[in-house]
Amino acid sequence: MELRYLLKEIFVDRLRVLLTLLAIAWGTFAISFMLAVGQGFLKSISGFMSQMGSHSMVISPGISSMSFQGNLAGTIISFTPKDIEALKHLAFVKNLSAEYSMQDQLKYSSKSTSLHISGVDENYLALHPVSLKTGRFINAHDIANRSDVIILGSEISKALFKNKNPVGQWVNLGPFALQVVGMAKASQNQFSLYEMPNNYLAWLPASLFNILYPGQAPKFLLLSIKGHGEKPAQKTVLAVLAQAKHLDPTDQALVKFSSNDAALKAVTGFFHGLEWFLGALGGITLLVASFGIANMMLLAIRRATPMIGLRMALGALPYQIARNYLIEGLLLSLVGGFVGFLFSLLVIKAANLILPNINLFGPVHLFLILSWPLALFIILILAVVGLCAGIFPALHAARIQPVEALRHE
Amino acid sequence: MNNYPLIHCENIYKDYQLGQVSVHALQDINLSIDKGEYVAVLGASGSGKSTLMSILGCLDQPTGGHYFFDGVDVSRLNTKQLALIRNQKIGFIFQAFHLMPYATALDNVALPLIYRGMKLQERQARARIELERVGLADRMLHHPSELSGGQQQRVAIARALVTKPKLLLADEPTGNLDSASGKDIMAIFDACLKEGATIIVVTHDNQLAKRMQKTLRLQDGKLVR
Ligand SMILES: Nc1ncnc2c1ncn2[C@@H]1O[C@H](COP(=O)(O)OP(=O)(O)OP(=O)(O)O)[C@@H](O)[C@H]1O
Ligand SMILES: [Mg+2]
Numbered sequence: 001m002e003l004r005y006l007l008k009e010i011f012v013d014r015l016r017v018l019l020t021l022l023a024i025a026w027g028t029f030a031i032s033f034m035l036a037v038g039q040g041f042l043k044s045i046s047g048f049m050s051q052m053g054s055h056s057m058v059i060s061p062g063i064s065s066m067s068f069q070g071n072l073a074g075t076i077i078s079f080t081p082k083d084i085e086a087l088k089h090l091a092f093v094k095n096l097s098a099e100y101s102m103q104d105q106l107k108y109s110s111k112s113t114s115l116h117i118s119g120v121d122e123n124y125l126a127l128h129p130v131s132l133k134t135g136r137f138i139n140a141h142d143i144a145n146r147s148d149v150i151i152l153g154s155e156i157s158k159a160l161f162k163n164k165n166p167v168g169q170w171v172n173l174g175p176f177a178l179q180v181v182g183m184a185k186a187s188q189n190q191f192s193l194y195e196m197p198n199n200y201l202a203w204l205p206a207s208l209f210n211i212l213y214p215g216q217a218p219k220f221l222l223l224s225i226k227g228h229g230e231k232p233a234q235k236t237v238l239a240v241l242a243q244a245k246h247l248d249p250t251d252q253a254l255v256k257f258s259s260n261d262a263a264l265k266a267v268t269g270f271f272h273g274l275e276w277f278l279g280a281l282g283g284i285t286l287l288v289a290s291f292g293i294a295n296m297m298l299l300a301i302r303r304a305t306p307m308i309g310l311r312m313a314l315g316a317l318p319y320q321i322a323r324n325y326l327i328e329g330l331l332l333s334l335v336g337g338f339v340g341f342l343f344s345l346l347v348i349k350a351a352n353l354i355l356p357n358i359n360l361f362g363p364v365h366l367f368l369i370l371s372w373p374l375a376l377f378i379i380l381i382l383a384v385v386g387l388c389a390g391i392f393p394a395l396h397a398a399r400i401q402p403v404e405a406l407r408h409e
Numbered sequence: 410m411n412n413y414p415l416i417h418c419e420n421i422y423k424d425y426q427l428g429q430v431s432v433h434a435l436q437d438i439n440l441s442i443d444k445g446e447y448v449a450v451l452g453a454s455g456s457g458k459s460t461l462m463s464i465l466g467c468l469d470q471p472t473g474g475h476y477f478f479d480g481v482d483v484s485r486l487n488t489k490q491l492a493l494i495r496n497q498k499i500g501f502i503f504q505a506f507h508l509m510p511y512a513t514a515l516d517n518v519a520l521p522l523i524y525r526g527m528k529l530q531e532r533q534a535r536a537r538i539e540l541e542r543v544g545l546a547d548r549m550l551h552h553p554s555e556l557s558g559g560q561q562q563r564v565a566i567a568r569a570l571v572t573k574p575k576l577l578l579a580d581e582p583t584g585n586l587d588s589a590s591g592k593d594i595m596a597i598f599d600a601c602l603k604e605g606a607t608i609i610v611v612t613h614d615n616q617l618a619k620r621m622q623k624t625l626r627l628q629d630g631k632l633v634r
Contacts, residue, residue: 008511310507313468314521314568315496317489402468402495405507406459406580 006328009307010300017332020296023289024336024385025343031282032344032370032378038275040368045267056095056127056224057259059237061217068248075247077254078217086240087221092228097123100209101219106156106202107172113159116201117173119209119216127222130198135167135182142205149208151182155199176212178204230259286385293332293389297325301397308397309404318398325397329390330383337382345370413480415576415607416442416465422473423460423630434460435471436630442609442623444575447602449618450611452627458611459580461627465609466499466578467491479575496524500569502579506561508553508568514540515549518567525572539567543597559590566597577601577608584613595620 011017061077079098088096100119105112122140124130130137135151142149150171157166166180184198210216225233234257242249301308308321348368355367423435434457442448450458463469464476467483476483479498486494495501508517518536527535540549543563553561562582569577577598583591595617598608610621618624626633 005509005511306505306507307509310501310503311520311524312492313466313495313501315492315524315572317492317524320524402492403463405501405503406463406468 003324003327003331006300006324007331009304010296010328010332012303013296013299016296016299020289020292021332021336021339023292024286024333024382025340027282027285027289027385028337028340028378028382029282029344029347030285031279031381032341032374033347033368034278034282035275035374035378036344036348036368036370038271038278039371039374041274042268042271043369044367045271056222057230057234057257059221059223060219060256060258062253062255064247064251065253066248066251068242068251069246071246075245077241077245077247079221079241080217080244083241083244084218084221086244087223087237090236090240092225092233092236094224094226095123095126096221096223097121097127098206098218099124099128099220099222100206100213100216102209102213102216104173106160108160108166108169111160113156115153115156117209117212118201118203119206119213120203121206124203124222127224130203131185133183133185134165135180137182138203138205143207146207146211147205148176148178149181149204150178151184151203152180153184153199153201154186156202157183173212283381286381289336290333290385290389293329293386294392297329297390297393298396301325301393301400305400305404306407308400309402309406312400312402313405321400322394322398325394326387326390329388329393330386333382333386333389334379337378337385341375341378413477414441415444415446415479416440417477418465418474419477420474421464421471421476423457423464423469424472433630435464438474438632440625440632442607444607445602445605446607446623447598447621448607448609448623448625449621450609450625450627451613451615451618456627457630458627460630461625462578462580462609462611465576466501467494468501492524496521496572498575500572500574500577502562502565502569502577502582504581504584506553506558506565506585508561508564510553513550513552514545514556514564514567517553517564518571520568521572535571536567539571540564542570542600543567544593557590558586559593562586562590562594563597566594570601575607577606579608579610581611581613583617591617 059079061079063077064071064075065073067073084096084098087093097120102117102119103114104117105114106117120138121143122138125137130151132151133154137151138149141147150173152160152166160166160171161169166183169180170177171180172178184201186199204212223237237257238252238254239249241247242251242254245254247254311321312318348370352367418438418440421435421438422433425432425434438461450461452458460469464471465478467478467486470484478494481494483491483494508514509520512520515533515536518539519532522532522535537549540546543566545560545563545567548556548560548564553564556564562585566582579598582594586594591614598610602608610617612618
């Protein structure tokens, strides 16, 4: 009830109130919008990353570094079909695919290019996304029949066929002729776990690979996990392989795990950093705005000093006066913040309408998110700003003496 | 009836410290005022009239001596107790009216009752009665800027009376008013007096002072006979 009069005391200086509210609104907008950008980008990136097989890992063989049960250090690990079967039976293994690899020359009429040949099965696509531009990928039928087919990476296709469609053409790998059945899209994937990006690979059925290059063990095991942490999963995998080969299960050198979770972490870290930076920027704006509120209230209090003295003379207690100014600061901050927040919601809505139509980051689809926890966080910040703004004027007002009522111009 | 005076001052001093210099606003004030008395405080500008009122009204503490109000040694009271005494027992009227410009006459009069934690309905009911008493029944919802000086001062008087105070203090209540409005105010005081209030009025007007039973004359912070 009394608060109404205090607000009117402040609103005498309309322009100042307006500017201060605007500053609060702007600061809130900045925080809200920027946090939404941070969160949205993070979500976009991790969405993209999970598309390329989040929670999947790549296992490559190593060399034992400890002696164990008569096996000396320096044993070279190679993955056997038995290992693969054993790993497939682990409860947390959702999908597993072995990838064979060999460097070779691929020829088409007079042209030739050196490349990495990957021998993979039909599960491979679920673990390592390859988007096809034309044609198809390896299927179960190819594996069963050792079909003489090959899928080319974009750069390989370019080297042999320029911009012509390679599907249906026959290429030569040493003495063997293979029919091209598919071609991969050029990938801008920066987060590959491989030494060689997709663009310089060609894939053929693993069963065929074993005939072309007999005696080769898989170069990588790709595997995805479910309902299990990454670390414990790695520990179990290591234990299974060590047991099969009579090696020390604590020997970290037996195999190398690479996971795109690690890459994800790096990217996530970057975007968290961005979030902090942008959030801090908005925070500073709010801090300045909070000074603005405080200054405005102090001016109003200076003008109203005889009236505050009068209230004291009429029996108001200092804490009652202080409380009113605290609430007032809070109110101003929340009102300004509400406006800024609404505005940020509008802008975010608009941005989400426009963003899908611009392809800034290739395959990564950007969008902005303003989640409830974020909104609560912003309200909390505004409350703190309001209290900070109000506390100093409130204490100042509480110190005014009732005798001030007796003084007059 | 209690037999002690409503107001009793013993060797009251009030000094203001202004840097190195101390101003002796009041020096060795001794006085007693009984319930129901009508007292004028006279003196030149700067003689300490307002300072005396601030002490009698428990707005400020003396720097020396003892002030007994309604049998209580005020110098022993804390901020909270002083606020309570002001709210329950003392009504103030100021030369500058001090009305809230954004509030109606009714809300202005009801203000002191807020600090009693009284409900809105009762506050307004009481404020209405007081406004009628000072002859402003038809101006209750007006804002101060829509009232004449005399009407504003009557609102201020209604605000002072709404708490049914034992003591009414007025610091030059007619200082900003023409003589006709001044007379209205004095008539209200007379009516209050009949109802048993104790009133102390600071005035420059000797004519006015003559109507009162007792005159306190201040000169350079001292009482003179
Ligand atoms: N807060 C203060 N600080 C310093 N000096 C003060 C203060 N208040 C009053 N004084 C001084 O005390 C003396 C008495 O002041 P006071 O206001 O009581 O005079 P007054 O009789 O009410 O004068 P007027 O008729 O002009 O209102 C003056 O000399 C004044 O300057
Ligand atoms: Mg004075």
